[in-house]
Amino acid sequence: MLSLVDLRDRIGAGRLTPQGAVSLAREAIANRDPEVGAIVRLDPAAPVPDEGPLAGIAVGLKDIIDTADLPTEMGSPLYAGWRPRADAPVVARLKRLGAVPLAKTTTTAFAFLDPTETRNPRNLAHTPGGSSAGSAAAVAAGMLPLALGTQTGGSVIRPAAFCGVVGVKPSFRLLPTVGVKCFSWALDTVGLFAARVADAAHALALLADRPAIDLPAGDPGLPRIGLLRQDFCAPPAPEALAALERAAAAAERAGAQVRDLDLPPIFAEAFARHPVIQDFEAAQALAWEYDHHRNALPPLLRAQLDGAQRVGPAEYDASRRIAHQARRSLKDVFGEEGVDVILTLSAPGPAPEGLASTGDARFNRLWTLMGVPCVTVPVETTAEGLPLGVQVIARFGDDGRALAAARLIERAIG
Amino acid sequence: MLSLVDLRDRIGAGRLTPQGAVSLAREAIANRDPEVGAIVRLDPAAPVPDEGPLAGIAVGLKDIIDTADLPTEMGSPLYAGWRPRADAPVVARLKRLGAVPLAKTTTTAFAFLDPTETRNPRNLAHTPGGSSAGSAAAVAAGMLPLALGTQTGGSVIRPAAFCGVVGVKPSFRLLPTVGVKCFSWALDTVGLFAARVADAAHALALLADRPAIDLPAGDPGLPRIGLLRQDFCAPPAPEALAALERAAAAAERAGAQVRDLDLPPIFAEAFARHPVIQDFEAAQALAWEYDHHRNALPPLLRAQLDGAQRVGPAEYDASRRIAHQARRSLKDVFGEEGVDVILTLSAPGPAPEGLASTGDARFNRLWTLMGVPCVTVPVETTAEGLPLGVQVIARFGDDGRALAAARLIERAIG
Structure with missing residues (x-):
């Protein structure tokens, strides 16, 4: 795998240029993605800044995260070729840090359960998990040192575990979900994938502008x-x-x-209520897609939204x-x-x-x-x-x- | 003014058709908007459903609310002609109820403080307030029986008061802000404008699917x-x-x-902290616009975002x-x-x-x-x-x- 901290150390020591680091990612994608299928689209001409704490770090973005320079297709033909006007704030932040948003990664349709074609790089006969399938698989396959995904149920932690990478679902709204296709506004959380814990901690501390997140092991004391x-x-x-x-x-x-x-x-009660909250909000968040294009939705999502229409405010409030x-x-x-x-x-x-x-x-x-x-x-x-x-x-x-x-x-x- | 409840009563009694009710709005807009300037864009061919609890109700939507059928320009040349792919959930909900999203209404750029050209229908020499300027003015001028706006500071209540209409800023997230251009995710609230309290209560109860919101005066007891x-x-x-x-x-x-x-x-302390939360989040929410098009932002917003860059996470958390x-x-x-x-x-x-x-x-x-x-x-x-x-x-x-x-x-x- 490509370690973000290792790449940054080599760049800092003058043994690698940011351009060279991004080329490593491009080469790995060319080699590995044909069998893994984690990448929806690659930016052919992404600028590579020379400066910034994440200069040289190629990043994969789950394809429900808005990018001004690349289409954002939500894993659905309803958004084929769709070009948002603006970058999502997390993407703008990555650019400010010098990182290179290099690729959009596969997502299940609207980040629900209908599988992608992506394969688990550890064993191609297995699923990489979802919904942030491509982000987990791309990091696991050594294609990218950092990728962003989202979690509404288990869409960061599960694929990270299945693919053998570190996954972080931060505190709710530590990273803004603005410009990220909504499934459930009370649950959707932007998270990240990296090779090792130090890589993830370093990236999250920079993305959130909170240096204290990047603590060494054993600090603050043994847990x-x-x-x-x-x-x-x-x-x-x-x-x-x-x-x-x-x-x-x-x-x-x-x-x-x-x-x-x-x-x-x-806690058992709260666990049982998660799907109620998710369904109630998803029925609203995806109302346009459901009302105008129900038949273009994949089967698991369509059935879920059919059921979700019956979840009422009283059940939601409770x-x-x-x-x-x-x-x-x-x-x-x-x-x-x-x-x-x-x-x-x-x-x-x-x-x-x-x-x-x-x-x-x-x-x-x-x-x-x-x-x-x-x-x-x-x-x-x-x-x-x-x-x-x-x-x-x-x-x-x-x-x-x-x-x-x-x-x-x-x-x-x- | 056009009263939503009155229009619905007349439609229910067979004295007015939904098409006729929408025509009243179109005529009023043709008469009044040249001097008021509340309307950004009118749907020339909006379908008028015959059925639904809001059939015949023409609605104005602040132009930061996504519409699939009409451009959504955020009050900014950066979004000139911008066409979102999907309707915001509140718009999809209006359509389900039979209402007609007839017009996009003026907004200050990105719903901040730089004024629009809109005039106060009660006295054209005065501001209608903002940021939901067009929604308040359109209802006040009798052009529309219902309009939606948003409030992050005082952008619903203030213009409603200035224009002499009823304004409601509901409980946070009672109406989803999905598909509404974000300024501050902890504050942005979708609200509505109508002629009388009964009109607003009826509309909100339907939009939120909570009939209990539409209580008669004096129920539940004298306050x-x-x-x-x-x-x-x-x-x-x-x-x-x-x-x-x-x-x-x-x-x-x-x-x-x-x-x-x-x-x-x-409460005095919390009052003083509102701008910190707003600034910290706005700096992120509008990062793409600021980083790529700072000079195209209007002066008040540009200056605010300049200052907002210095608001750090510690101050925000506190x-x-x-x-x-x-x-x-x-x-x-x-x-x-x-x-x-x-x-x-x-x-x-x-x-x-x-x-x-x-x-x-x-x-x-x-x-x-x-x-x-x-x-x-x-x-x-x-x-x-x-x-x-x-x-x-x-x-x-x-x-x-x-x-x-x-x-x-x-x-x-x-």
Whole structure:
């Protein structure tokens, strides 16, 4: 994989030019993308700034993120060739930092569940996950050192785990979702993919203009970890659970305090309400597409929106109240329970075989609804060459701590 | 003015067809708009549905609200002729209800402070206010029975008050802001303009799919009103304060309980923090426009964005925390203090003379930041023919109560 920090170090030391770094990405795409299929469109003439803290960093953008210089097609023929007028603010920010928005990456249609053609670079017979399929796969295949995606249910953490890369879903609205096609305004979160935790932390700190996010491992102190199995979900594959427990044990050996964590019943309720909120908002967010082009929508999305028309305001309001209660309760978990970070599953198991499904987001939904920072870090590889990741979660706004704990686990495992 | 409820009653009784009702709007626009200048663009061939609870209702849309069938120009040459792919969800909803999105209405550039050419229909020598200038003026001039605008500081309540129409800024995100050009994602709120409170309540209840919003006056019970002068702002014109006090007295005569209300100091702090939040987010939301077309931005916006570049995350985070505290404190005002609605100023006075300024939003900013429903209702007219309005505010989610109290005041005055 292309490490962002490594590329920047080489550029800083004069051993690589920004142009050269971007050429590495272009070459890797030329070599690897024909079999992976992660790239929707490549900018043939993207300017490469010489200056800036991300100069030389080629970035992939999930194709629901507006770009003024490249089409933004939402994974749907309804937007074939569609050219937004403006860059989304996250894209404008990347350019200010000197990065090169080089490629648009594949997305499931409107970031829902209908699969893309993209393959998992670790095992081409498997899905890379979704909905940010291309961003995860492009980083995993070594095509790009950084890619942006979005998560409404589990669309950053799940594909990152399936592809064996680091994925970060930051605190809600740490990165603006302006200029990103909306599915659910209360849930949509811009996230990122990189090779290693240090790469992701460095990129997020710059994108959010918050240097404190980029803490070294072990700073601020060794974490107190709450190990959570999310028993309110259907159980994971045994190998995923075993990987989680081994990661916890490795963190403990590295000096972290680890203890089992149970959550009060309000979290199971909130988990169950996530789809209500998502459906109610998606029915509105995609109303034009549904009313005018229902038959052009792919089958899973069409069926979901059919059902979503029946979700009413009363059910939505009740769900929002439960989510609000759970968010307040979560502050107590981090406060009174003396937990710095939660360690849990990133996904129910490795990437499913075939391209018919993008996998299951059940271990991600609650955390998207809570708006808290989540980081997935790869910890093991199955006999089929498929990665398994674990997910580190911190309190709202504590993105740096989630990343620092993830870095500690990465090092403890490695 | 064209009353939405009246038009619907006539259509329901068979005395008017939907086509006929839309023709009334077209004729009024042809007569009045040459001197008012509220309309950016008229749909020459908008289909007029025969069915639906808003059939026959011609609607104006502030020109930062995306429409698939008409350009959306943001009040800026940067978006001249710009055609979005999709309707914003609020537009799709209007169509589902049978309404006719007939016209795009003038907006200050990107809904900031640089004035439009639009004139106040009550006195053409005065501003209609902004940023939703055209929507307020079009309803006031009797051109349209309903118009949508947005408020980030005071861009619905202020122009509605200046033009002598009813304006509603609903609870935050009651109406989705998806497909509406973003200035500040924590503040931007879609609102509406109509002739009378009953018109606005009926339209909002339908748009939000919440029938309980459309309560008759006096239901749910006569309101306990807290009369608030917002002493944390610079004082209003004496005539505005006198009109407020007379409106309170009229409400009391109509059976409402009225008492003076003071707010704890946290609200003055929150009021002062509104511009920090707005600036920090606007600098990001308009980053593409600023980075690529700074010289094409109008002077007030350009200067504001110049300054906004220096607002950092620490100041923003601190401001968000203060706003959060104030929102919690506001619950106590409505709870422990036994107040159902707050009655306060809509604007510092009548519409200023000339078109150089859109007026001052200082009596609106705090309430936009609080996310609570606000309704302005016209109560008096100055010797220059300029309207004065008062503002009714209820707790978050209690839009129906704000509207019911506004209706009581409207009736008590009328």
